[in-house]
Amino acid sequence: MTALLAVDDDERVLNLIEIYMQREGFTVYKAADGTEALSILETKPVDLAIVDVMMPGMDGIDVMKEMKENYELPVILLTAKGELSDKEEGFRSGTDDYVVKPFEPKELLFRVRAILRRYDKPSDTVIRIGDVIIDRRSYEVQIGSRTMLLPLKEFELLAMLASNPNQVFTRDQLIESIWGLDFEGDDRTVNVHIKRIRERVAHLTDAIAIKTVRGVGYRLEVLQE
Incomplete structure (x- = not known):
């Protein structure tokens, strides 16, 4: 923390x-x-x-x-x-x-x-959870033997959630941190990006899952260390 x-x-x-x-x-x-x-x-x-x-x-x-x-x-x-x-x-x-x-x-x-x-401290540059490796230097996500390059906002969202496992973030917090204070969209943007991240990674690993906290926001749950 x-x-x-x-x-x-x-x-x-x-x-x-x-x-x-x-x-x-x-x-x-x-x-x-x-x-x-x-x-x-x-x-x-x-x-x-x-x-x-x-x-x-x-x-x-x-x-x-x-x-x-x-x-x-x-x-x-x-x-x-x-x-x-x-x-x-x-x-x-x-x-x-x-x-x-x-x-x-x-x-x-x-x-x-x-x-x-x-x-962005070096100790947080590479995030490892089970078979998932998130590298903030190369913007790559490695799951098992597969390496993916996610769109920038999806990567930043995943990295933020993964660097604070099991912590609940409101949609406003995610917008402020990823899109910035001048963002003129709404929290549906977050919902869409989370849905895309789930579609990309859910079938590849059992180590993590992004959970919806109803009425609040999202958290990344660690299922396997």
């Missing part, structure tokens, strides 16, 4: 991030200052950090620099300041994105997902 580290001296902000992001399927670690955040990174695997700029002691810019230097971690900076000069300092220092407080949790979620797609 993808893990986030939220760093802020405001407990209300930490709790907001934790509640919303956990509901979206993320693991969330919380730190009240930079020292605690860096201590967590020594023992916990983290995929992305959300860091407040204005903190006592070690400020968010310095915390971010440490994270970048020692952990090569993507970082979103949070700040109450909205001036262009402050954003410029954040980006010049290496931040991946910048969100001004007060923020909408859904906007933060969009930005988190966009950055994670850009980084």
Whole structure:
């Protein structure tokens, strides 16, 4: 499961991030200052950090620099300041994105997902479930001795579901992640693509199955390890 580290001296902000992001399927670690955040990174695997700029002691810019230097971690900076000069300092220092407080949790979620797609960790590049191998480098799906090249959106849908087995994704979540925020279609597009994926792979393997969660969305069920 993808893990986030939220760093802020405001407990209300930490709790907001934790509640919303956990509901979206993320693991969330919380730190009240930079020292605690860096201590967590020594023992916990983290995929992305959300860091407040204005903190006592070690400020968010310095915390971010440490994270970048020692952990090569993507970082979103949070700040109450909205001036262009402050954003410029954040980006010049290496931040991946910048969100001004007060923020909408859904906007933060969009930005988190966009950055994670850009980084796409090497450990997730090849997904193996039973006799199914999904290779994000070549966009190939190998099932047993057969190799297939799926249309891009079908491949991305299958890879997203397979990288989070047994996790339920709503149709809106799938649209946001695969088609993006500017997509003007509707959730029937997801239904059609899922149907095509099933038709391509269902008769080739008993290791996985894409299940419909009525009224919600879809999940990929692992039937054979």
